[in-house]
Amino acid sequence: MSENNNFKNQAKLGQYLNTAGIKVFSRALLRNRRLFVPHLSLKSIASLNFSLLHSKAALTYLVFDKDNTLTIPYEREIHPSILSAWEDCLKVYGKDNVAILSNSIGSKDDNDYKEALLIENQLGIKVIRHLNKKPNVKEDILNHFQIDEITAQKHLGVIGDRILSDTVMGNSHGFFTVNVEPFSTKPENAMVKMMREFEKQIIPIIASGEAPEHVVYERLRVDSMQLTDLINKA
Numbered sequence: 001m002s003e004n005n006n007f008k009n010q011a012k013l014g015q016y017l018n019t020a021g022i023k024v025f026s027r028a029l030l031r032n033r034r035l036f037v038p039h040l041s042l043k044s045i046a047s048l049n050f051s052l053l054h055s056k057a058a059l060t061y062l063v064f065d066k067d068n069t070l071t072i073p074y075e076r077e078i079h080p081s082i083l084s085a086w087e088d089c090l091k092v093y094g095k096d097n098v099a100i101l102s103n104s105i106g107s108k109d110d111n112d113y114k115e116a117l118l119i120e121n122q123l124g125i126k127v128i129r130h131l132n133k134k135p136n137v138k139e140d141i142l143n144h145f146q147i148d149e150i151t152a153q154k155h156l157g158v159i160g161d162r163i164l165s166d167t168v169m170g171n172s173h174g175f176f177t178v179n180v181e182p183f184s185t186k187p188e189n190a191m192v193k194m195m196r197e198f199e200k201q202i203i204p205i206i207a208s209g210e211a212p213e214h215v216v217y218e219r220l221r222v223d224s225m226q227l228t229d230l231i232n233k234a
């Protein structure tokens with residue numbers, strides 16, 4: 001318990017200090033506001049058709065954020081509302097083609113990667129180790145999957161609940177991006193809450209146009225499909 005608390009405190013601190021994030025944000029703001037727009041926006045991954053995402057969109061690698069995308073913040077269990085989608089995802093993709101990338105676990109705030117190891121044991125998939133914070137994580141992603149940048153731009157999707165750290169990160173590297181709504185913002189620390197509020201207020205004002213171009217659109221067109229066909233109908 002105390003070790004977990006200790007980890008929480010370090011993780012909080014790490015989330016405060018991210019100059020790379022500010023740089024990428026300013027660049028997007030000044031040069032390309034489409035970077036704030038995800039290719040898909042969903043309530044949760046429960047709506048995502050992983051079979052079509054793999055076969056038709058040909059996105060064969062997926063990077064998931066952890067907190068409020070797969071689990072309640074700081075918890076280690078997959079949220080019950082997405083459990084069956086998660087199992088489906090692993091069946092379609094195979095565990096090696098899916099990974100977690102979090103700004104807390106697997107980062108340098110995660111002492112000896114203890115929390116990453118716990119998550120890997122519990123969930124059975126890898127947590128990407130990274131020295132820099134999101135969005136400065138392209139090389140860590142490429143190294144993890146042992147793929148080059150072109151392959152990643154054609155075949156890798158990033159799924160997360162935060163526009164600035166997940167969507168802008170993925171879009172600015174040319175990846176496919178999926179935004180989901182958080183499960184619960186209650187456990188989030190004050191800084192994350194503030195950033196989320198900032199996103200909520202500012203993103204609708206500054207985001208402009210469609211999501212960035214992506215080869216997935218062309219692939220779907222071949223089968224007369226659209227992005228919305230990748231969403232399970234309720």
Ligand SMILES: [Mg+2]
Binds near residue numbers: 065066067068160161
């Ligand atoms: Mg998150």
